Amino acid sequence: MAGGKQVMLLAIDDSEHSFYALKWTLEHFFTPTSNALFKLVIVHAKYPPTSVIGLAGPGSTDVLPLVEADLKRTAERLIEQAKELCKEKGVEDAEFEVIEGDARMVMCDAVDKHHASLLVLGSHGYGALKRVVLGSVSDHCSHHAHCSVMIVKQPKVHH
Numbered sequence: 001m002a003g004g005k006q007v008m009l010l011a012i013d014d015s016e017h018s019f020y021a022l023k024w025t026l027e028h029f030f031t032p033t034s035n036a037l038f039k040l041v042i043v044h045a046k047y048p049p050t051s052v053i054g055l056a057g058p059g060s061t062d063v064l065p066l067v068e069a070d071l072k073r074t075a076e077r078l079i080e081q082a083k084e085l086c087k088e089k090g091v092e093d094a095e096f097e098v099i100e101g102d103a104r105m106v107m108c109d110a111v112d113k114h115h116a117s118l119l120v121l122g123s124h125g126y127g128a129l130k131r132v133v134l135g136s137v138s139d140h141c142s143h144h145a146h147c148s149v150m151i152v153k154q155p156k157v158h159h
Contacts, residue, residue: 006117008038009147011107011137012044012078017122021152022082025120026089036119040094041081043110044105048074103139113147119145123153 010025012018022042030036049067075098086094099106111119120140142149 005037006118007114008040008118008120009044009105009107009114009116010040010109010120011122012042012082012090012136013044013103013122014074014078015124017124017154019081019085019122020154021120021122022085026085026091030089030091033088036091040086040091040095041110041114042079042086043097043099043107044075044078045106046071046098046100047102048100065117079090103137105143107141108145111147113139117145119147119149121149121151123151128149 008025008029010022012022025040029038049064049071061114079096079098082096083094086092098112099110101109107119107121110116119141121141123138124136138149142151150158
């Protein structure tokens with residue numbers, strides 16, 4: 001445990017929900033006066049290119065390097081954005097990781113690897129059908145991660 005701090009793991013993807021969760025978490029847990037109880041580790045689960053293409057038959061191997069490069073660029077961009085946010089909020093010692101694989105497994109494994117006490121996820125607010133098809137990461141993690149799971153929801157905007 002780094003300096004006796006517990007580890008808070010936060011998952012980011014390329015959705016505004018995950019960045020809202022990051023901002024919210026920084027504002028609530030990492031204010032200068034809160035004396036940060038946690039060490040923040042930000043993890044991005046990068047899908048393997050094969051899962052994106054869905055093994056599209058012959059010729060799909062030609063596309064793999066392109067998809068791989070694209071996923072890598074996305075991951076780098078997300079990590080950069082997250083670093084910027086942390087810097088803005090004065091969090092200098094956050095760690096950043098990109099791990100390839102299914103986000104559900106990646107996050108649960110990362111919890112074990114870092115002995116995290118808390119896993120923070122943004123809520124995508126999927127409808128029931130989409131959740132059944134996608135099997136939400138938060139549902140999976142809340143059942144399988146060996147730590148508490150906090151789901152940060154964006155407030156509904158009323159027009």
